[in-house]
Amino acid sequence: MQTISATDAKQRLAAMLDAAQSEPVIIRRQKRDVAVVMSMQEFERLRAANIAEFEQLSERIGKAATARGLTEDKLNTILAHR
16 A cells, blocks of 8 residues: 655645555555545445445344334334434
8 A cells, every 4th residue: 555645645646546546545644644545446345345234234233123022113103202
């Protein structure tokens, strides 16, 4: 993974975007990592993985709630009182 300063990122935007196609580029400002530039392909891959993980978590929670007796009617009653 490549790391560049914020100043270099501004001055060499095109080169940084080209580099990000093969690996994420970390941008540092005042000795702190402040951002990451990555390819759209990598961003979409991470996004899809996060969505899949969230859906799996939601499914597990739903099954646990059903096993404890939560029904759709009970859930609607709870939500209506908010």
